[in-house]
Amino acid sequence: MPVRKEPSGRRSVQTEVEVPGTPEAVWEAIATGPGISAWFVPTTIEGRVGGKTIQHFGPDPSMDSVGEITEWQPPHRFVAQTEEAMGTVASEWTVEAKAGGTCTVRIVHCWFADSDDWDSQFDGHAEGWVSFFKILRFYLQHFPGQESALVQVAAQFDGAVSEAFERLMKPLGVKHGTEGQSVKTGGDAPEMGGTVLEAQNTPEGFSVILKLDTPAQAIAHMIGFSMGGPIYISVRFYLYGDEAAGIAREVEVAWKTWLDARFPPA
Incomplete structure (x- = not known):
């Protein structure tokens, strides 16, 4: 996905998918530990401002991605910040209700930079979400609410x-x-x-x-x-x-x- 660049130095990349379910059901799948673990990687989430998000990408704790929730508005939006090599990255998750009993799930990664050094990494990161969001859609179609x-x-x-x-x-x-x-x-x-x-x-x-x-x-x-x-x-x-x-x-x-x-x- 192309990286969006703003004059301020703010950069962002986003991925979205349309999934079946109510906002409440979709929120359970993207904003709780058991929910996101059912289609992504093992995850724990403390659902509150100041709470931690931990995504386990392997058996070694050094592979964990640890973030802090800075905004929490169930069942529609939360933001978690992580500290990366290029600085602070904010990941915004939103759930938007659509007609016909579906919702749009969107993730936007935002960071500030004065060069293109990290753009290709985030472009690839967004492509990875495309693949996992397919799993999310199939999960909500066939196994909603199951761990x-x-x-x-x-x-x-x-x-x-x-x-x-x-x-x-x-x-x-x-x-x-x-x-x-x-x-x-x-x-x-x-x-x-x-x-x-x-x-x-x-x-x-x-x-x-x-x-x-x-x-x-x-x-x-x-x-x-x-x-x-x-x-x-x-x-x-x-x-x-x-x-x-x-x-x-x-x-x-x-x-x-x-x-x-x-x-x-x-």
Whole structure:
């Protein structure tokens, strides 16, 4: 997304998505810890001015993103500030009710700078939100209000994006542009069955989103992209329902073992 620049030095970048639900239901999904953890990363939020937001991007606490809430107006708006390398960044979340029982969710990142040094990073950050906002929309369509157990495994591949897509998706029965198709794994692939919600594959990267009923009610998100080096492959499962926490470790081990076989570590 293009960075907006103002004469004052204020810069901003924004991403938005239309989702089903009332403002109150959507607010629960974007402004509470269990809600945002159900479609993004494990998160805790203290819902008040002065409260902390902590997003856990990995097992090491150094990977956490910690912010402070400076404005809190449920169910429509809150602002959290984080301290980054370029200075203070304000992230404004808004929920706007629309006709037909939907809402627009918008996030705007704002910072001050006198150079373009950080623009590309925030441009990429906004593109990342596009992907996660798809998960948010599907979550509110299929699993509104449910908490999730997150499983994430990753691999790398020295080759073309198209070859990485084929190695990962062929055993799963997924092809480009097969939205709405039912899929069920076979052979040595971990057990998985459901419906394709998105299947995009370009020379720059791929993104596949599945709604699963096996091994549990879940949303699976599989992406592959390169930043000038090997192809980075990430597979996430947002598991819902009573059995989610109990089978999360089993799912993690099965998929990590299988990914390592498909994409042997260097």
